[in-house]
Amino acid sequence: MSREGLTDLLQQIRACRLCESQLPLGANPVLRANRHARLLVVGQAPGTRVHASGIPWNDSSGIRLRHWMGIEREQFYNERRVAIVPMGFCYPGTGASGDLPPRPECSATWHGRLLPLLENVRLTLLIGHYAQAYFLQAERGKTLTDTVRQWQRYFPRFLVLPHPSPRNTLWIKKNPWFEEDVIPVLRRAVAETLEEDA
Numbered sequence: 001m002s003r004e005g006l007t008d009l010l011q012q013i014r015a016c017r018l019c020e021s022q023l024p025l026g027a028n029p030v031l032r033a034n035r036h037a038r039l040l041v042v043g044q045a046p047g048t049r050v051h052a053s054g055i056p057w058n059d060s061s062g063i064r065l066r067h068w069m070g071i072e073r074e075q076f077y078n079e080r081r082v083a084i085v086p087m088g089f090c091y092p093g094t095g096a097s098g099d100l101p102p103r104p105e106c107s108a109t110w111h112g113r114l115l116p117l118l119e120n121v122r123l124t125l126l127i128g129h130y131a132q133a134y135f136l137q138a139e140r141g142k143t144l145t146d147t148v149r150q151w152q153r154y155f156p157r158f159l160v161l162p163h164p165s166p167r168n169t170l171w172i173k174k175n176p177w178f179e180e181d182v183i184p185v186l187r188r189a190v191a192e193t194l195e196e197d198a
Contacts, residue, residue: 032079037120044086045087045088068186090106148175
């Protein structure tokens with residue numbers, strides 16, 4: 001598909017209303033993609049703040065993620081360098097222990113058409129269980145901790161990360177190896193990937 005084809009597809013995704021009746025705040029698909037992007041960030045779904053602003057990772061989770069990556073906000077939001085494609089494009093609502101899972105309609109309808117068009121991607125960050133389950137399938141560990149602990153199995157194509165939500169602060173404290181071993185690799189890999197596009 002051509003560059004114009006990607007533009008058309010993004011317009012279709014942003015106009016998507018497939019599951020609007022199931023969304024507590026209505027549909028507002030949030031993503032960023034450009035055929036030049038070398039780095040792909042795949043999280044789960046927007047929260048309420050991102051839903052309101054239309055800017056992905058525009059919250060405390062995004063601040064922590066950019067810190068982990070070792071890049072500034074300006075770099076992170078440069079679509080020609082970084083594509084941001086969550087598993088669910090709209091805020092799914094809240095359950096008993098946080099946000100609900102991403103709506104399955106997004107990956108079923110759009111990901112198979114969109115991801116192949118991002119042909120310049122060299123590194124994909126798989127953030128959280130839902131992204132890891134979709135991309136790694138049977139290759140992932142039994143738990144998120146198992147998957148992240150085995151990060152070298154998937155690298156250099158993928159880097160697997162826990163979600164940077166404040167809700168995961170305890171997980172990070174209980175697993176100091178993550179910041180000691182994985183974050184330095186993440187920062188080097190991100191820097192090298194973005195330098196290729198400089």
